Amino acid sequence: MLNLVLFGPPGAGKGTQALKIAEKYRLLHISTGDILRAEIAKSSPLGLRVKSIIDRGELVSDDILVDILRGVIEDHREVKGFIFDGFPRTIPQAEALKVMLKGEGQQVTGVVSLKVNDEELIKRLLNRALETGRSDDNEEVIRKRLQVYNSSTKPLLDYYREEGILNEVVGIGPIDVIFQDICTVIDKF
Numbered sequence: 001m002l003n004l005v006l007f008g009p010p011g012a013g014k015g016t017q018a019l020k021i022a023e024k025y026r027l028l029h030i031s032t033g034d035i036l037r038a039e040i041a042k043s044s045p046l047g048l049r050v051k052s053i054i055d056r057g058e059l060v061s062d063d064i065l066v067d068i069l070r071g072v073i074e075d076h077r078e079v080k081g082f083i084f085d086g087f088p089r090t091i092p093q094a095e096a097l098k099v100m101l102k103g104e105g106q107q108v109t110g111v112v113s114l115k116v117n118d119e120e121l122i123k124r125l126l127n128r129a130l131e132t133g134r135s136d137d138n139e140e141v142i143r144k145r146l147q148v149y150n151s152s153t154k155p156l157l158d159y160y161r162e163e164g165i166l167n168e169v170v171g172i173g174p175i176d177v178i179f180q181d182i183c184t185v186i187d188k189f
Contacts, residue, residue, distance in 0.1 A: 001079075001082075001109070002025060002080060002081035002109050002186075003081050003084070003101060003107065003109050004021065004082070004108070004112060005084045005087075005097075005108055005111040005112070005160070006018050006021070006083055006084065006111075007111055007112065007113040007114070007157075007160075008113055008114030008115070008171060009114075009118075009146060009149045009150075009153075010121065010125060010142070010145050010146065011116065011121040011122075011124040011125040011128070012116045012171045013116075013124075013171050014085050014086070014114060015085060016175060017114070017178065017179060017182060018083050018085040020179050021179075022083050025080070025081070025083075026079070027080060028072075028076050028079045028082050028083070029082075030069065030072055030082050030087070032065055032069070032085075032086045032087040033086050035068055035072065036050050036060065036068075039068075049064070050064065062096055066093070066100060069084075069087065069097070069100065073100070073101075073104060074104075081109070084097070084108075088156065089153045090152055090153065090155075091156060094156055094160070108163075109165070110165045110185070110186070110189050111160040111163075111166050111167060112167050112168075112169055112182055113157060113167065114170075114171030115169065115170050116171040118146055121142075121146060122139060122143070122146075125142045125145075126138075126139060169181045169182050
């Protein structure tokens with residue numbers, strides 16, 4: 001199985017590239033954000049629990065996220081692999097993913113990290129905010145999100161580098177060129 005983690009800061013283009021990768025390599029795209037939003041929209045027991053957590057301004061726990069992912073993996077044993085988008089975000093989540101996949105006789109095949117400088121990310125996120133009308137995406141909030149990313153999520157680069165599965169791709173340029181650079185990396189797995 002081909003199990004990929006797509007990694008990068010907010011605005012790096014993970015969602016766009018994950019969909020293209022999933023289509024080309026026939027992988028199941030797992031976006032934890034999409035899964036949580038869908039559960040909330042369904043008002044499922046999990047969705048109600050998650051909504052309560054988010055409404056309090058708290059983060060959904062690693063245990064809940066891992067349980068959600070475990071369920072998705074167990075429900076899709078027929079696929080050729082998975083692309084994880086938005087998970088893991090911390091080293092404990094990465095370790096939990098490793099253990100969970102090992103329990104299924106699998107592993108993370110590789111990690112693709114999109115490298116984009118902060119100035120470009122801020123520009124992209126401000127443009128996206130204008131296009132979508134999201135008032136919460138102002139420059140101050142964006143800089144805070146990038147700060148949180150740099151302090152809590154970026155250490156995953158070192159974790160995956162030590163695992164020997166980190167591959168960095170420049171995430172600036174035309175979408176199709178970036179996609180081709182990602183495919184060049186994936187084709188080596």
